[in-house]
Amino acid sequence: xxxxxxxxxxxxxxxxxxxxxxxxxxxxxxxxxxxxxxxxxxxxxxxxxxxxxxxxxxxxxxxxxxxxxxxxxxxxxxxxxxxxxxxxxxxxxxxxxxxxxxxxxxxxxxxxxxxxxxxxxxxxxxxxxxxxxxxxxxxxxxxxxxxxxxxxxxxxxxxxxxxxxxxxxxxxxxxxxxxxxxxxxxxxxxxxxxxxxxxxxxxxxxxxxxxxxxxxxxxxxxxxxxxxxxxxxxxxxxxxxxxxxxxxxxxxxxxxxxxxxxxxxxxxxxxxxxxxxxxxxxxxxxxxxxxxxxxxxxxxxxxxxxxxxxxxxxxxxxxxxxxxxxxxxxxxxxxxxxxxxxxxxxxxxxxxxxxxxxxxxxxxxxxx
Numbered sequence: 001x002x003x004x005x006x007x008x009x010x011x012x013x014x015x016x017x018x019x020x021x022x023x024x025x026x027x028x029x030x031x032x033x034x035x036x037x038x039x040x041x042x043x044x045x046x047x048x049x050x051x052x053x054x055x056x057x058x059x060x061x062x063x064x065x066x067x068x069x070x071x072x073x074x075x076x077x078x079x080x081x082x083x084x085x086x087x088x089x090x091x092x093x094x095x096x097x098x099x100x101x102x103x104x105x106x107x108x109x110x111x112x113x114x115x116x117x118x119x120x121x122x123x124x125x126x127x128x129x130x131x132x133x134x135x136x137x138x139x140x141x142x143x144x145x146x147x148x149x150x151x152x153x154x155x156x157x158x159x160x161x162x163x164x165x166x167x168x169x170x171x172x173x174x175x176x177x178x179x180x181x182x183x184x185x186x187x188x189x190x191x192x193x194x195x196x197x198x199x200x201x202x203x204x205x206x207x208x209x210x211x212x213x214x215x216x217x218x219x220x221x222x223x224x225x226x227x228x229x230x231x232x233x234x235x236x237x238x239x240x241x242x243x244x245x246x247x248x249x250x251x252x253x254x255x256x257x258x259x260x261x262x263x264x265x266x267x268x269x270x271x272x273x274x275x276x277x278x279x280x281x282x283x284x285x286x287x288x289x290x291x292x293x294x295x296x297x298x299x300x301x302x303x304x305x306x307x308x309x310x311x312x313x314x315x316x317x318x319x320x321x322x323x324x325x326x327x328x329x330x331x332x333x334x335x336x337x338x339x340x341x342x343x344x345x346x347x348x349x350x351x352x353x354x355x356x357x358x359x360x361x362x363x364x365x366x367x368x
Contacts, residue, residue, distance in 0.1 A: 007331055014041025017353040019336070028357050030349040031336045035174070035206045035314065038233035038286075039276045040352040046236035049272035050265060057264045062257065068267040075274055079215050082228060082244035086251065087262030091205035091231035092120025094241035095168075098227045099124050100256055102166035102199045105249050109143055112159045112167045112198075114150040116176030116341075119168065119203055128168050130176075151181040153188035160192065166199035166227070167192075171217035174206040174348075177341035178316025180309050186221040199226040199249070205241075206314070209233040210277050210351055213287025213312030220311065236273025240266040282351040286312040289353060296362040313353070317345040326368045333364045 009021045017040060019029050032038065039046060053068065060066065073085045086097055103109060113119070113128040120126065126134060127141035135141060148155035156167055171186060173179040193200040202225035207217035211233065214220055218228070226249055231241035242262075260266075277283060290312040297308050297317060304320040319326070323339040330337040338346045347361075 007328070009331065016040040017350045017357055025334065027331070027334050027336050028349075028353075028361050029336045030347040030353075030361060031338050032348050032350045033237065034232070034338070035211055035348040036232045037237050038209050038211060038351045039236050039273050039280075039282065040350040041237070043236060043273070043276055045276045045279075046238070046269050046272045049268040050238065053264050053268035059260070059263050059265075061259070062262065066264055066267070068264050068271065069262045072262070072267040072271050075271060076230075076242065076244060079274070080228060080230075080244045081224060083247040084245045084250050086243050086245075086256065087266075088241040088243075088258045089239050089260050089266075090120075090241045091203075091229065092122045092125040092241075093258065093261075094205065094229035094231050094243050095119045095125040095128070095203065096122055097243050097256055097258075098168070098201050098229050099128070099166070101227055101243065101245065101249065101251060102201060104251065104255055106165045106197075106199055108163045108165035110161070110164050111143065111145045112156055112164055113145055113147055114169055114173075115147050116150050116173050116179060117147075117168075117170060117203075118173070118175030119170075119205075150176070150179055151185050153185055153192060156189055157192045157196075160196045160198050164196070164198050166201050168201040168203060170203045170207070171221065172207050172212060172311060172314060174314070174346070175340055177318070177344040178310045178314060178346055180311060183221065186218070186223040190223045190225075193226075201225055201227045201229070203229050205229050205231045206348075209274070210283035210286045211312055211314050211348065212310075213283065213290055215283055217311065233273070235266055235269045236276070238266050238269035240270055277351070280352070286351045289313055289351070289355070289358065290315065292355060293347070293358050293362070296358060297365070300362065300366045302366070313347075313349055313351055315347045316340075317347070319343050319345055326365070329368045330364060333367075335361050335364050337365075 012022045117130045146159040227245045234240045307318040323345040327337045327339045340346045
């Protein structure tokens, strides 16, 4: 089905922040599978973990325990600072699980989400995604969702009513244009949710695992949600999603499940990826390289660059006109870029990208 807008290259292999197409042409990857390959392409530790696990056990049902799943749950609890985990296979599945958990725990039905949000393509996740072009062909969508302006805590307070199960928000909006909120926004939303007995869901699918220069973007704001979604970089390139929740906010037996959720291969890949991030100091590296990248971009002094924003290696360049042509020209010159929200050049490279590679990318962008 021709539902993807693909570029006319076929990628064949990758290593670190580089990929090669089937013709042998090399590209510096500033897309990273859309913020998935945080540890780089084919990280040896992740590859070895998948290979070793595949030789032992590929799949069993969640009717049984596996050590590798328990080890990952313990590790994620440690780095998220949260108590309970549920494993699934993707970001949109994580959002679905979070929404179901919010309804099951609260006994309420409705949600408050933000304009510019993107939470996934399945029906529940789509219901809390604001973009009309994504939503309209599939309406009516489940439940009532009130959309309010992003970075406006008062608007959230006004939208919450007695049947609001949860507020769902991205600590930094990705698809919406790499929108970074003001420093007090998430704290104010947390306080509002506490005062109104409303659950708070953070969507950290894109911002997690060092992408912004912290393990999770919530750590910049010292705010803990009731439920947090994860995916993308969790599996080091292997498909995996999860939600974390506070103690007491849990599914009861039979309320939710996923046949492949938390399977041995996915858990082995995720553990290896997290260990690589720790061992190589990639969280701090993301912060440092992000600052370096932004300074280099600012040094271009391009009049059509209206704003450069983001945190860590999650960056958005607001350009005067559409950035679609820049992506196409960048591809021809050997760099993979992404255009989102029409005129936001989004860059989310692997956290292992080098200064030399950043310099090359900026030189290419400067001549687009």
